[in-house]
Amino acid sequence: MSEHLLKVENLGINFINGKDNRVNAVHDVSFELSRGEILGIVGESGCGKSVTATSLLRLLPKGSSELSKGSSIKLNGRELTTLTDKEFREVRGKEISMIFQEPMTSLNPVHTIGRQMMEMVMAHNKISRKNAFEICVEMLEKVGIPESRQRMGEYPFQLSGGMRQRVMIAMALSCNPSLLVADEPTTALDVTIQAQILELILEIKQNLGTAIILITHDMGVVAETTDKVMVMYAGEIVEYDGVKEIFHHPMHPYTIGLMNSIPRLNQTTERLATIEGTVPDLNCMPSGCRFANRCPYCTDRCREAAPPLVQLGGNRRVRCWRVGETQEVSAR
Amino acid sequence: MNKKSNGSSGFFKRFRRHRLACIGLFVVMLEVILVVFLPMIMDLDPYSITAVFNGPPSAEHILGTDTVGRDLLSRLIYGGRISLLVGILATAISVAVGLPLGLIAGYYRGAAETVIMRCADIFMSFPSMIIVLVMVAIFGNSLPILILLIGILGWPQPARLVYSRALSVRKMEYVEAAKVGGSNELTIILRYVLPNSVAPLWMNVAFQISSAILTESSLSFLGAGVQLPTSTWGNIIYQAQNVVVLYSYPWIWVPAAICLIITVVSINFVGEGIRDALDPRMKR
Numbered sequence: 001m002s003e004h005l006l007k008v009e010n011l012g013i014n015f016i017n018g019k020d021n022r023v024n025a026v027h028d029v030s031f032e033l034s035r036g037e038i039l040g041i042v043g044e045s046g047c048g049k050s051v052t053a054t055s056l057l058r059l060l061p062k063g064s065s066e067l068s069k070g071s072s073i074k075l076n077g078r079e080l081t082t083l084t085d086k087e088f089r090e091v092r093g094k095e096i097s098m099i100f101q102e103p104m105t106s107l108n109p110v111h112t113i114g115r116q117m118m119e120m121v122m123a124h125n126k127i128s129r130k131n132a133f134e135i136c137v138e139m140l141e142k143v144g145i146p147e148s149r150q151r152m153g154e155y156p157f158q159l160s161g162g163m164r165q166r167v168m169i170a171m172a173l174s175c176n177p178s179l180l181v182a183d184e185p186t187t188a189l190d191v192t193i194q195a196q197i198l199e200l201i202l203e204i205k206q207n208l209g210t211a212i213i214l215i216t217h218d219m220g221v222v223a224e225t226t227d228k229v230m231v232m233y234a235g236e237i238v239e240y241d242g243v244k245e246i247f248h249h250p251m252h253p254y255t256i257g258l259m260n261s262i263p264r265l266n267q268t269t270e271r272l273a274t275i276e277g278t279v280p281d282l283n284c285m286p287s288g289c290r291f292a293n294r295c296p297y298c299t300d301r302c303r304e305a306a307p308p309l310v311q312l313g314g315n316r317r318v319r320c321w322r323v324g325e326t327q328e329v330s331a332r
Numbered sequence: 333m334n335k336k337s338n339g340s341s342g343f344f345k346r347f348r349r350h351r352l353a354c355i356g357l358f359v360v361m362l363e364v365i366l367v368v369f370l371p372m373i374m375d376l377d378p379y380s381i382t383a384v385f386n387g388p389p390s391a392e393h394i395l396g397t398d399t400v401g402r403d404l405l406s407r408l409i410y411g412g413r414i415s416l417l418v419g420i421l422a423t424a425i426s427v428a429v430g431l432p433l434g435l436i437a438g439y440y441r442g443a444a445e446t447v448i449m450r451c452a453d454i455f456m457s458f459p460s461m462i463i464v465l466v467m468v469a470i471f472g473n474s475l476p477i478l479i480l481l482i483g484i485l486g487w488p489q490p491a492r493l494v495y496s497r498a499l500s501v502r503k504m505e506y507v508e509a510a511k512v513g514g515s516n517e518l519t520i521i522l523r524y525v526l527p528n529s530v531a532p533l534w535m536n537v538a539f540q541i542s543s544a545i546l547t548e549s550s551l552s553f554l555g556a557g558v559q560l561p562t563s564t565w566g567n568i569i570y571q572a573q574n575v576v577v578l579y580s581y582p583w584i585w586v587p588a589a590i591c592l593i594i595t596v597v598s599i600n601f602v603g604e605g606i607r608d609a610l611d612p613r614m615k616r
Contacts, residue, residue, distance in 0.1 A: 057512055063442065093514035106505040110527040110612060119523070120513040155612040171513065 004032040005211050006056075006075055006179055012068030013048070013055055013235075015282075023282045024068075025051050026235045028309065033228075035178065036205055038212045040226030040243065042219065042258070046279055048235040049215045053181045056080075056213075057098055058088055075179065094124045097172035101184040103164035107156035113140075114152030117171050124175045139170040143200055162193035169200060173208065180204070181213045186221060198225050219262050223247055228315075231255050234279050234290040237309060240317040251318045253295045289321065297322050346609040353605020356598035363595060367412035376406035378563050386581045396583040399571060407563040408587055414558055415545045415565040416595070418479055422544040423537055425483025430490035431533070437491070438498025439525050449495060452488035460485040461550070468556040478557060482544050489540060490533055497529035504528070527610065534607040535600070542596035565592050 013026040026048040033039050041049040054060055056073060058080075073080040075095060083091065100106045108116055117136040118129065127135075133152065140148035143166040156164060165185060172180055182201065186194040202225055204210055214226055222229055222243065229246045231239040231254065239252040250256045257275040277294035286292055288303040295302065301321055309319045347353060370376065382393075382401045389396045395404040437448040464481050471477050501507065502525060510520050549566020551557030558564050565588045572578045572585035 059508060059511060089514045089516060091514075092512055098509075098512040100505045100509060102505050106509045108506040108510070108524050108528070110610065111523065112612075119515070119519070123514055123519075157612070168509070171509075175514075 003034060004074075005035050006033040006073075008032070008056070008074075009072040010070045011052065011055065011073065012071055013051055013060065013065060014068055015065050016063070022066075024235060024285070025065075025282060026055070027068075029232075029237055030309075031228075031230055031237070031240065033179070033211045033213065035211055036209045037228065038201070038205055038214055038226045040222040040229045041213060041215045041232060042217060042222055042229060043232035044217060044279065046282075047232045049232050050183055051235075052232070053098075053183055053213055053215050056179075056181060057092055057096055058085075059098075090124075093120055093172075093177065094175045095177050096179045096181065097175070097177040098181040098183065099165070099168045099172050099185050101187050103161050103168055103188060106168050107164055109156055112153050112155055113159070113167055117152070117167075117174055120171055121174050136170070136174060139174045140167070143167075143170040143173075144196075145170070161189055162196065165189060165193075165197055166200065169197075169204070173204065173210070176208065177210065179211045179213070181215070183215045184217070185214070186218070187216070194221075201225060219258060231258070234285065235282070236290060236319060237317065238291065238319045240309075241315050245314065245316065251312075251316065251323055252291075252320050253297050253322075254291050257294075289319075342612065343609050346612075347605050350601075350605040350608055352601040353608075356601030356605065359594060359598040360602060363412065363591070363598075364416060367409050367416060370409050371406075376403070376409055378402060378406040378410040379561055386577075386584070388581075389583055395587050396581075398568075398584050399574075399577065399581075402561075402563075404568075404584060404587065407568060408565070408591065411563040411565045411568055411588065412591060414475065414562065415548065415592070418475075418482065418548045418564075419541040419545040419595070421479045422483040422486065422548075423540045425480065426486035426540055426544075427490045427533070427537065429484060430487035430492075431494055431530070433487065434491035434494030435498055435521060435525060435529065438495040438529070439502050439521055441499075441502075445495075448491065452491050455485065456488045460547075461554070464551060465554065465556050468551075473556060473559065475558060478548065478551065482547050486540055486544065489536055493532045493536055494529050497532060498525050501525050501528045531607050531611065534603040534610075536603075538596065538600035538603040541599050542592070545592060545595075 009030045011026060011029040012024065014022040014024050017023050029048075029052055031039065041052065043049050051060065055067065067081060071081055075091070080088070080091065107113070114133065114136060117139070118132040121127070121132045121135050122129070125132075136152060137148050140151060145151055145163060145166055151159075151167075156167075159167065169185075185201070186197050189197060198221060201212060201214070205212055214221070216222060226243045229239075229241065229243050230237055231246070231252065233254050239246065239250065239255045246255065247259070250259050254275070257273075260273040261275065263269075263272055275294055280286055280290060280293065286303065288301075288305055289295070289298075289307050292298045292302045299322065305321075307319050307321045309317050310323065311317050312323070379402065382397060382403070384390075384393070384397050385401045386397065386399055393403050393405065395408060398404055398407065433448045433452075437445040463485060464478075467481050468477065507520060507524050510524050515523075545566060548557050548564060549570055552559065552564060552567045552570070558567070560567060568588040569585050569592065572589075577584055
């Protein structure tokens, strides 16, 4: 499987809560990503999408979290979970980079844009200040910042939110990483800026061949940008496939619920469709299917035993006992 | 294009805009120059006793003489040397000890936090005067030891200030982003956590300098500080404990008190100026 850039297998993450209290936040997550592909991870708050993504960069707090046994993260065939912290620092920024949700606070307020960018470029490449400066200017231009030379000497507070997010993206890409993790990069921006940033992300994918993991809870963003979608619920993958397939033909009851809850322009409904209930508490996960208590198709079997992630035709993977039946229901 | 000069020139530009801070800096520098160089050009003798006791200001003694007839101007200048030295050096020691400890406690948390901050609590709750008295009894009474003691006993204040800021800064996304960029811990602490945590410290420094000067005076009073006849601003002011001096001979203590106040206020403004100048958002 060396053709895949990133291969995550059986990823599980536990939070350590006191001495013998381990809470399972992410369970049995496997996916792979090739160069130039965008994977969207969707799900509601607390479903483990951010935790999954930050674990790729080993950003989870040490001592209060751990990967469960058998977790494997391979980048270009190289196992990342066994690297020492020092080795891993080389991976960060250079091979995997990340952009955050909140551009307002993602830049160090006391240093100029240029200083921050150059610091990062120079940390990973042995080049002169002058070269680093040129690389940064070029990078800023690439992400569509006008007068980039002048911007290098400005402080974060002098830029707007959209500009800052562009700077963040430029910074994340300045060492030409093969994988970019974008944790809700557009959530804090208004809609027009959001569209520009998404366009930028698509351009990056096309021009640089960077693989991107896009975490979001906005189904519109997913539809517009991603190639593959991974729907997560309560720390597990519930459905995984190409974006078209998922949107045209959702199979898992949760995905179906998500699709139904997108308001449509051509329908005049009084109330928006919702998925009843709330996500189960991480401390007391049901023994059966984690979605059982909210699922309209739930049976006794669902409450008793946890369904496995089943590989169907194509690339589709679904975690549901009644997958065949829901298909019929949704097809109607 | 060189960013470093760019950044520091921005600092001076912003500092210059803070008029009070510039005046404060000027006053402090003037004081330092006066106490250092005045004795070289003027004939100042703080020790010899003249015939005039409690003499009011006159042509011979510009600021008058004290209770035992020593020239007060000389005592003020020589006293300033010691007081400024104690204030500035002791505070520098407090910050040098407290700042890194506070940063470490706030950034790493965990065991480091517990050990460092509980030590700070112990230091703060223990009567420092008694420790100093004991230490002076053990190590003897000398100016370097005094400065060291006052400085070390003052470390919890800067440590706690920086600690409390570092606690919130470590969670900021730019720290996370720096980690993502592959920066090592030292870079993150020095470039990200430190500059974003020191702002409240600059104000504290001013207070700490003044309190160090006063601590030295109280210690002198208890016989553990700088001993008479060596003069300090503190022991000049302490003469005002005598009600007669307080009411009838104000020229003995008023100049020293004014010097102390001016110093504290000036340093305070300088502290404010530095704090604002370090914050690039300040544009006035």
